[in-house]
Amino acid sequence: MRRVCSCVELNLRLARRLHAPVVLPADSKFSVLRDGVVDVDDEGRVSYCGPSADAPPVSARVPVVRLTGILLPGLVHAHAHSSMTPLRGAGGDRPLLPWLTKVIWPAEARMRAADAHAGMPLGSLEMLQHGITTSAEMYMHGESVVAAALTAGNRVLMAPAYFDRPDEGWRGALAAIDKWIDADGLRFGPGERIELCYGPHSAYSLPKEALSATADSAAARGALVHIHVAETEAEDPALRSVHGSVPQLLSDTGLMDGRLLAAHAVHLSGHDIRLLADNNVGVAHCPGSNAKLASGVAKLSALRAASVRVGLGTDGPASNDDLDLWEEMRLAMMFARTAARDPLALTAQEALLMATRGGAAALGRGDIGTLEPGAWADVIHVSVDGPYFAAGLDVADEQLLANLVWGAGARGVQDVWVAGEQVLARKHSLGVEPIEARRAVGLSAAHMLSGNTD
Template identity: 70%
Template structure:
């Protein structure tokens, strides 16, 4: 086993189940981009001839965004004061009907830059123009689980979309690219935009391939009233269609009964909790405490940059903590450690991934460096673990992210992308927006 580098930091947060704080620690990265060792420097294996990087801040796993439509970056701000269904039907879907492949590429590329700057190293994406989404992710160097979205709408055919995904997986593999950066998934939009037949066919296609199925679930009260009336609940509908036998990622999962939660827990489904977009669109907030108590794997999602409207996972951590505490009237309902694990280890578990989300031997070296030279860490690092964690999650957040590695390869340095011209990417999104955004939204 050959090491590529050793990274030494005064504090490392490995995102183990206890959310430990390691002092004066090192991370060893193999040449293949996976982790060889993470732990105290005093007991680390001796190495010779290996490049060593000495950091002054906190080293931790890259964050996992469990639900996003990042290529929507050119649509940011459209219909910002509308409820969900009006926002979708009257603003977003008409704009997306005009979207070209190069618009999606531009949106995804700039969105990847934004996510990397905020410390996201993995994003679960559901969108159209999936080949361009994949190309942009590979260019930026981010890890992405890409689910081509399909609907039962005029001019779209879910059967051909389903067939195309299966063919793509069979030809390129479920995971591909440097350090397996891309994973292909199935993206049935929701139970209310697809017939039962499509949901069953998705399950039949996904199970033998071991593919993740990424679907919107019970996001608002009104969207799937008919499905609830017929099947009892959306989870019961998915169960009848065989989708709970797949690697299922349920985005939002806001309006669930206790029985629904037990059903998801029993199936091993993961949930993408999106407190920011759910609050903005007045959809409600998921019962995070009940989901976690039932041992449902729950990660955090930003949702799209047109519905949130940023891609900041640290904001989602804070919102998740605040909403959980408000709903339960319990200040300990979700702690800073809990939120950090949801954004890392537990987010990876929600995606059915055990190779990301933590700094453990054998996992990919998806790593971020948090700078501690700002006012949020004025007390320094030689403080109690709980205070350090609070300063990181509550106070510092995305503004403190300095450097990012994906699969052992550095992709941002001092907050700037290494493989993308950020200014050029912003110009490309401006051009895409001029094509997509109706005159009424240009002022």
């Protein structure tokens, strides 16, 4: 499984200088650099990000790539099921639980490892074309998903999903993740593109014993636990009556003692929010999926006011139905502003930070989501050759960010580098053949949905 990049030829290929009229490092000050430079070292990490006038000299062997437009860190997708591309659109217009039990879970029961592998290249391609370089994935057949992602070139935090099913016990699934991490390490692949995590689906689909055992395994390995939390009001009222709330149960089982990512986190009390904040739990806010499935609107302003680490996610391509984090930025802003009746409840700058630095923080990662020195050189180039930048780049910072986040979004993404390696050039993937990827997804969709009669 492990793919190590240590050869001199590859390292030489990673080093480069990217020069653009505007660079947004997503640093703590949210700097807007005019005439900026991003230097990538031989390992694929950022060695310098700042004004070109202050940039250190580079060796003659290092190529200088001069770009028109904006450079910024690759977006960090905090909650995804990207291999679900074969199920896109299946069972639409249903609430979450009927959608899962009547359509998705029966289809996934027919899923083969080859189907999970087939779904990921198309999902990876879509994310890269939208400027997403990292995604926190929860799905079955984790090794197949990882293999496909390595070919596409994107960065993945892989949390193999498990449930309490008679034919698929959680103990075996948990042991398999333990074994995988112990064999390959927590992170591996070129530029540490793969990080292994634990994916207990939810508190309502697993017994308390499984959550406690997951906490123990993850703590022993320093691994992230990725779990759905309080997504709908209909989630097992009996569980809430016994434990008080889903976050309280997660705390009682020890899951909050380690790295924890709570996906959705819609139905939370003030006590729940304090628990998340006090225990440094990351939250993946998924406004598009939550709205489509009528699951509710998360209390984003309250979460942010409590200093909870919040990133953005789309959920799966079958429940959203896209993998566009720019759209999630806009939805997050609109829902937060509408709820608070305040146009400053979430600004374009804050939304962009949630999709970069904030998403990385929610995952417990400080080496992605920013272009600060030492971080992996996950970089996207946004073109300004479109109507959304008709006024050009020589405008106030506020207007520049508004044009980028509200206007251009995914449409402007042209080029993408992951750990210094270019994986998207002028919107074209260098690792995924689109026609073949669509054909494979079509075949898998026909297989997985063949038994659906409801």
